[in-house]
Amino acid sequence: MQELQTVEKVILKENTKMFQFKENCRRFIRSNPIGTISIGFILLVILISVLAPIIAPYDPVLQNRQSILIGPNGTHILGTDELGRDVFSRIVYGSRISLLVGFSAVVFSMIFGIFFGVVSGYFGGVIDMIVQRIMDAIMSIPSLILALFIAALLGPAIQNVIIALVIVETPRFARIVRGEMLRIRETNYVEASRSIGSSVFRIIWKHAIPNMGAPIIVLASLAFGQSIIAEASLSFLGIGTPPPNPSWGLMLSDASRFMETAPWLVLFPGLALALCVLAFNLLGDALRDFLDPKISSKK
Amino acid sequence: MAKESGVLLQVDKMKTVFQTQSGYIEAVNGISFHIKKGETVAIVGESGSGKSVSAMSILRLLEKSGKVSSGRILFKDINLNELSDEEIRKVRGKEIAMIFQDPMSCLDPVYTIGDQIIEAIKIHEDLPKKEYYSRAVELLQLVGLPDAKARMSIYPHQLSGGQRQRVMIAIALACRPNLIIADEPTTALDVTVQAQIMELLKKLQTELGTAIILVTHDLGVVAEMADRVVVVYAGQVVEESNVIDLFNKPEHPYTEALLQSVPRIETNKNERLMAIKGSVPSLYDMPTGCRFHPRCPYASEICRQEEPPLMNLGENHYSKCWIKEKDIKKVMQNVNHNEQEDIEIIDSPHFGKHQNKKILEVHGLKKYFPITKGFFSRTVGYVRAVDGLSFDIHEGETLGLVGESGCGKSTSGRLITSLLKPTGGSVTFNGQDISRINRHALKKVRQRIQFVFQDPYSTLNPRMTVGDIIGEPLEVHRLVKGTEKYARIVELLETVGLTRNDIQKFPHQFSGGQRQRIGIARALATEPDLLICDEAVSALDVSVQAQILNLLRDLQQKLGLSYLFISHDLNVVKYISHRVCVMYLGEIVEIADSEVLFQNPLHPYSQALISAVPIPDPEGKSERIILEGEVPSPSNPPSGCKFHTRCLIATDTCQTQQPDLKEVSPGHKVACHNY
Incomplete structure (x- = not known):
């Protein structure tokens, strides 16, 4: 009997959480057509x-001296570049680098941001002072210039691009998380949990972090787009992804010399980059509208 | 309703709808009432009954998504519902003015109060510049703000809550409107200030002959103020009558139950409160037939099927109920009473006895919050929130702690549970001083002292299921695991009157009363000895409040719990407590058995506080002691007896010497120089 009850409990719990998730998806699709298209596009890029x-x-790095700078045609649907490499294949492989950089930068800056934000917001006082001043200092430098500086210092490599972006993005997460932490720290359910004897760790893990999900998700989606564009910019300037890896920024950089004779070299990687970033930004906006109860209730 | 002479406003079958994601919902479903010149009509109902929406509909002050979909609102024979936006703007403020609940947020913080009053006049009247000013000063004098000229150039934050409400009233009166709609005008105020504002409204009404529509949930205020009463439930009028008939012979079962569910000063403590089962239905899911039938003890088949009309019972008394034959009702009532008594008799082994051993002793408890200033956070002073508090609680006893806002009662509760660290004094729980123990020992103690919070909406983490919420204390203290834990959670849910199916639901799927039950279940999880209930029923509707009070008393019976019951509501405290402490500015001014205190209060503050409570009986209007002013700031308390600034019998000694808490008769202590 007892065991039955636990099973029943687990199933019921799964059901409601699953049900809620499905229900939310349905609501999102109905209220946010643009956000839905963005998600569709992002899933396509991932695929x-x-x-x-x-x-x-x-092969994206295979050079073919016989067919250099050929325009889009039957064998090379998006044409070839100055070394005879297939542009379409390079764009396809380039998406791997963009997503890898975007994803790693967002995940790591989110982890560090949440850590610093929570510590700063929960404990306050001197710790808060120190952490926030460091974050202020980082944020006061224009992000691309800072990333440029760090990447130049560390040398051109994908992991260095990621490190640079994490340093640039972390303060944004830390800011938002700190604000949320300050709000949540004062809520009654945190006080209620303190009154039953919960530890600090438990309060942060069980009560604070689950309740700051919405702004973090929104910021993550926007930061993803920004990271992709930052990677492309750094690669364009020659201190990002090293050649011959097929990065979109690198492709644009190489293509700039042939802009007039072979415009497809600029057009297609540029288009891929723009659409990808646009999709993440639109998704961020859609999520912000959807997750903010004040905005979504007006509709 | 035939149109009578002198009718100022006639609302006729008004329906108000709101557009939501899932279509239109009807917040007000065909409300009709009228008000004559100089009359006060109270619209009474619980939250969600549509009373405020009705009031806002009259002036079309609804949010964008809401509109009056049908019906007529005739004001001096003009249908307000057909006016253009420009035309209705001329009615607002000029003919019909509003007073809102929260005076804190209704005044613009960047303008002086003088400017705000003058603005209200300017919108509707064209006067020479100097006259605006003199009119505004006049208005401030009218609402009883002393030193009106000087106050003209003051900003809202420099005024106290009661003073701001006076300014709001002055703005409402700016153009001498014929009708004032007062939406919960005294709800946000302390009882002693509420008494002042009610006096003021009554005085102004006799002087100016203004009609008042009073929207409130407080039956005490209704009995004090109203001439006629309209009771609304689920967007419909269920009863309309003059105030005396309504209180003496309520016709509708809802009105009847509502009157019985409020604890009064004279309510017998050994009786259970008459609670209305369930809660106010959601607008999305209205019952068929009579909307009250799921909660009505007399409900029969016809009530479930057909909606009753508003029936005329003579003498302008209307009731929307199928049961009109009094005799039938009586018979049914008897049947019903028998049923109820079977379940609801309480006899109390613990009640009234406190020879048991002391479970909590508080001695000289102090909490000073530093006021800091400047870049280096220099401490420039202290807010003395709690200033030398001493009391004790026995096993199985309920100690009530009453006082107005800012008197330190909630801080006291938090100090006892060590949610705040005291500045001085000691808290001894079961013989152990818990104000100075380490974290590990504190965790053990927290298992034995639990907290029930005021607001059932915000104390439950919205992202946790009910099972997780109630299971949290079990996890924190590593009491039980796995299936045992599940069994315990189910047991707790059933103890507080919820079911096992609720375990996987989220807090937002429950009503206010049910959430408070979840809060109580969480508090009971560790099998504590002492529950601290901080305004545990203040956020609930009266019908639900009675359920929770009954539950708390049942639990005390069953589990032998002790309560520290903190509340500003004296009737509730009187009903549930064995002994009561009265606090003023962080100090106890009087402590006594609750019967003794309410019958024979000795301290002038206790006397005033008790007399200021509005009594839900229109004929029993007793002489009231109206205190001047408001509670002084605890950062700069008066010297000597802290109450001397407002005391009617203060002498010179009171200004210089602080009175001690003296025992005047066994168990009755008072801090006053007169005893």
């Missing part, structure tokens, strides 16, 4: 990057 070896017709 392409995962299946890159199957989708790409050529």
Whole structure:
């Protein structure tokens, strides 16, 4: 009997959480067509990057001296570059780098941001002072210039680009998390939990972090887009992804010399980059509207 | 309702709808009433009954998504519902003015109060510049703000709550309107200030002949103020009558139950409160037939099927109920009473006895919050929130702690549970001084002292299921695990009157009363000895409040719990407590058995406080002691007896010497120089 009850409990719990998730998805699709399209596009990009070896017709770094700077045609649907590499294959493989950089930068800056934000917001006082002043200092430098500086210091490599972006993005997360932490620290359910004897760790883990999800998700989605564009910018300037890796920024950089003779070299990687960033930004906006109860109730 | 002479406002079958994601919902469903010149009509109902929406509908002050969909609102024979926006703007303020609940947020903080009053006049009247000023000063004098000229150039934050409400009233009166709609005008105020404002409104009404629509949930205020009463439930009028008939022979079962569910000063403590089962239905899910039938003890088949009309019972007494034959009702009532008595008899082994051993002793408890200033956070003074508090609680006893806002009662509760560290004094729990123990020992003590909070909406983490919420203390203290834990959670849910199916739901799926039950279940999880209930029923509707009070008393019976019951509501405290402490500015001014205190209060503050409580009986209007002014700031308390600034019998000694808490008769202590 007892065991039955636990099973029943687990199932019921799964049901409601699953049900709620499905219900929320349905509501999101109905109220946010643009956000839904963005999610669709992002999923497509992820799929392409995962299946890159199957989708790409050529090796992205394979040079072919016979066919350089050919415009889009039957064999090379998006044409070839100055070394005869297939542009379509390079764009497909390039999505891997963009997503890798975006994802790692967001995940790590989120982890560090949450850590610093929570510590700063919960304990306050001198710790808060010190952490926030450091964050202020980082934020006071224009982010691309800072990333440029760090990347230049560490040398061109994908992991260095990620490190630079994490340093740039962390303060934004820390700021938002600190604000949320200050709010949540004063809520009654935190006090209620303190009154039953919960530890600090428990309060932060069980009560604070689950309740600051909405702004973090929104920020993460916006930061994802920004990281992709920052990676492209750094690669464009030659201190990001090292050649011959197919990064979109690097492709744009190489193509700039042939802008007039071979415009497809600029057009297609540029388009891929723009659409990808746009999708993340639109998703961020849609999520912000959706997750903010004040805005969504007006509709 | 035939149109009578002197009718100022006639609301006729008004329906108000709101557009939501899931279509239109009807907040007000065909409300009709009228008000004559110089009359006070009270609209009474619980939260969600549509009383405020009705009031806002009259002036079309609804949010964008809401509108009056049908019906007529005739004001001096003009249908307000058909006016253009420009035309209705001329009615607002000029003909019909509003007073809102929260005077803190209704005044613009960047303008002086003089400017705000003058603005109200300017909108509707074209006068020479000097006259605006003199009119505004006049208005401030009218609402009893002393030193009106000097106050003209003051900003809202420099005034206290009661003074701000006076300014709001002055703005409402600016153009001498014929009708004032007062939406819960005294709800946000302390009882002694509430008494002042009610006096003021009554005085102004006799002087100016203004009609008042009073929207409130407080039956005491209704009995004090109203001539006629309209009771609304679920967006409909269920009863309308003059105030005396309504209180003496309520016709509708809802009115009847509502009157019985409020604890009064004279309510017998050994009786259970008459609670209305369930809660106010949601607008999304209205019952068929009579909207009250799921909660009505007399409900029969016809009530479930068909909606009753508003029936005329003579003498302008209307009731929306199928049961009109008094005799039938009586018979049914008897049947019903028998049923109820079977379940609801309480006899109390613990009640009234406190020879038991002391469970909590508080001695000289102090909490000073530093006031800091400047870049280096220099301490420039202290807020003396709690200033030398001493009392004790026996096993199985309920000690009530009453006082107005800012007197330190909530701080005291938090000090006892060590949610705040005391500045001085000691708290001894079961013989152990808990104000100076380490974290580990404190965790053990927290298992034995639990807290029930005021606001059932914000004390439950919205992202946790009910099972997780109630299970949290079990996890924190590593009491039980796995299936045992599940069994314990179910047991707790059933103890507080919820079911096992509720375990996987989230807090937002419950009503206020049910959430408070969840809060109580969480507090009971560790099998504590002492519960601190900080305004535990203040946020609830009266019908639900009675359920929770009954539950708390049942639990005390069953589990032998002790309570520290903190509240500003004297009737509730009187009903539930064995002994009561009265606090003023962080100090206890009087402590006595609750019967003794309410019958024979000795301290002038206790006397005033008790007399200021509005009594839900229109004929029993007793002489009231109206205190001047408001509670002084605890950062700069008066010298000597802290109450001397407002005391009617203060002498020179009171200004210089602080009185001690003296025992005047066994168990009755008072801090006053007169005893």
